[in-house]
Amino acid sequence: MKKTMRLLFTLTALALGSSASAAATKNLNIYCWSEYIPQPIIDQFAKETGVKVTVENYASNEEMLSKLAAGGGEYDIIQPSEYVVEALVKEKVLHPINHSKIPNLKNIEPQFLNMAFDPGNKFSVPFMAGTVGIIVNTDLVKDEIKGFSDVFKPANKGKIVVLDDAREIVSWALLSNGLNVNQVTEKNLNKIKPVLEQWLPLVKVYDSDSPKTALLNGDVSLGVVWGGEGAILLNKNKKFRWVIPSEGTHLFIDSLAIPKTAKNVDNAEAFMNFILRPEISKQISEEFPYLNPNLAARELMTKKQLENPASFPSDEEMKKMQIFKDIGTRGSDVEELITTLKAQ
Amino acid sequence: MSGFLGSSSGVPPKGTHHRDPGLWAWIFLSPLILWLLLFVIAPTAMLTLVSFAERDSLGRILWNFSLQNYARAFDWVWLKILLDSLFYAFLTTVICLALGYPAAYFIGRAPERWRGFLLMLVMVPFWTSFLIRTYAWISILSKEGLLNSLLISAGIFSEPVSLLYSPFAIVLGLVYNFLPFMILPIYTSVEKLDNAMVEAAYDLGAGPLRAFSQVIIPLTRPGIAAGAMLVFVPSIAMFAITTLMGGGTNPTIGEVIFKQFTAGRNQPFGAALGTILLFVFILALWLARSQRERED
């Protein structure tokens, strides 16, 4: 035991020493989803520019938001999803970006630019987009599945995995009632409550991080999951089929933005431009089979990647997609509704 | 329950002498007091303050006094979730005790030079990443997993059954992760048992079972009480296991508070639920201890 302690102390001393001497003049402090920006890409940026990059991770938009709101950490780049960008813009906590520093913005497909959450992309650039859809194990489910109403049927009780995300679940119920995903009002929540009361008892697993696990293991037969998860499953096994719900679904855009408190804005902009390079963006797509908004990067991708329906929805499907708006304080009610129904 | 809540008390039992503290005693106690003041009392006080506040759309605290969070918290649904969480924690504690006591006893009575090694053996599995460990359990329990194929090839089941994403899986996960916290404190109680006393107990001709229940168990009661606390208390608010292995269909109090804090962006409401949890818990502990002191 004594020896262990001595060894650990030596380790402590070593590491404290190395972190103290690490303060270089050129820095970039990235706060991103863990693994979302593959390490080789960060290494390459550091090598090309000589900037010392540190990376801090989070596992959800809200973890990032809580830490940012409390004033913890000094970040140069953050990676919020579209509705969080909207809230951050509204609260004026983002630093405007200089488009002349980010010429690679031209690589982005126009439909992903100038969106309502950040008109003119004054504060954010798109990183990766994606959607939510239905994945079906056709070995186990023989009925035809077209939309949410076919998934949430008593026959599928105990066979369903869905994202553990209250806002998502509520948005599916809104769509099923012919409402827009952003019409999250008290009245509408009451309206969809009976629908959810029937849906939720049918669900076997709630999992936002890796719904593919339960599907691959055969514990569930179908689910409503992220496009990227669906794409991985489609690549794994031909028995899986991907369906964009007939009721419609939503499109998310994970973006890069610079907080107002950033100390290394130039490096942050250089990093944004670097990420938007076709060959870099393509590498990210290889790790994460989401919808890559970078047209130039798509030209470098294989046919198999581009034809994966869970990664790249058809133009017709794209038209049915809606984008989440920030619902602010209403989020708490949405959480409460889903928790209450789960607890019953 | 008041039995084990009460007996792991900070107050020494009668018969031991205790003195009034002098200057040195205060100096040696001061690190504990300072730590509690700064990092336990201060944050808890802040939390309680926040529970009376409001928040803006980004989740930042607005310091307007409000009772709405408490009004909202007094709803049967949160009570039910709390009771569910307490039930799982209680079940976990009982199973950990049943599983862990014999093992702790064995380790504590093993030859002295082996004890440290065996103790370490109990803890080392938990020096791996929680997620990796849990995913290993998932692949053991899943429909196409290890356990199902074993049971089927042994002819016990004819087709795979769903073991995962069930209350069984939740309890298994909780027991697995908290078992060492039961074994270790019991071990420290067993380890100090006097050999002569153990032998005398057996020699009374009472039979091993009676010797165990009438002599050894009462002597190791402080260890049992400590182990029960170390398993029961932290497992109340634990929710990573219930979501990963239970499928997230049974919300627990820890999960509800986490979600209100993060996705709900409602720290005041989360803080109110947390304050109530703390208050109920401290009250129960205090009552249990007063009760026990009266009995003594």
Place this chain on the structure above:
Amino acid sequence: MALGVWTAGVFVFLYLPIALLVVFSFNSSRLNIQWEGFSLQWYAALFSNKVLLAAFQNSLIVASTTTVLSTVLGTLGAWMLYRYRFPFQRALGLLIFVPMVMPEVLMGVSLLVLFVQVLNIPLGFTTLIIAHTTFCFPFVLVGVQARLQGLDPSLEEAAMDLGATPFQAFWKVILPFLMPAIVAGALMSFTLSLDEYIVSVFTSGSQSQTLPLKVYGMAKVGLNPQLNALSAIFIAATFAFALCGHFLGRKKNL
């Protein structure tokens, strides 16, 4: 005998997922779910993954420092509370349990606010270690308290009668008596700290990213089997170390 079999059973239970985790570290599939073939690629990749290794190093630093602090704080606290009668004794005894029952997110966020807005300590190793110590030391304290119950008071008195100061009596007599509980408490603290995620999210800085922080988002792409390799190596190293210590210690005793 029956006890031995039972204990062996408990160890099988404890090591079942660990065995599987080690097996999967040699799996050629990236997804930690099905076996697809033997491969050493994850071990090779691990050794060039400086981010993962650095995070692991940070975890060890935080866990070992936390262990030392919690052990000192917990042992000293338990002894003082046992030996003397302080005002607010019972309140102190109850407060110990607050960090244990407090949901992690509440603790993480409230400590974050305390560090950043009140104490003005920049987030980093210091804040992370303070936060970890706060939820670890009660485990030591409760364990040591249990060991102290039923302590023979004559033990300390005898030492003092022989001319020892209270300090010497504590150091020479009480501390050795408490050692099993202290070791148990240290093991528990180390384990709790090594695996903590939620509190770490809120109290760490960019220079003090621990392994769980790197791991938790990973499930999205599939948990990297390099983690299995890392766990396997760490467990193997711990065993090698413990066995060496065990046999060396034995030689000395002979």
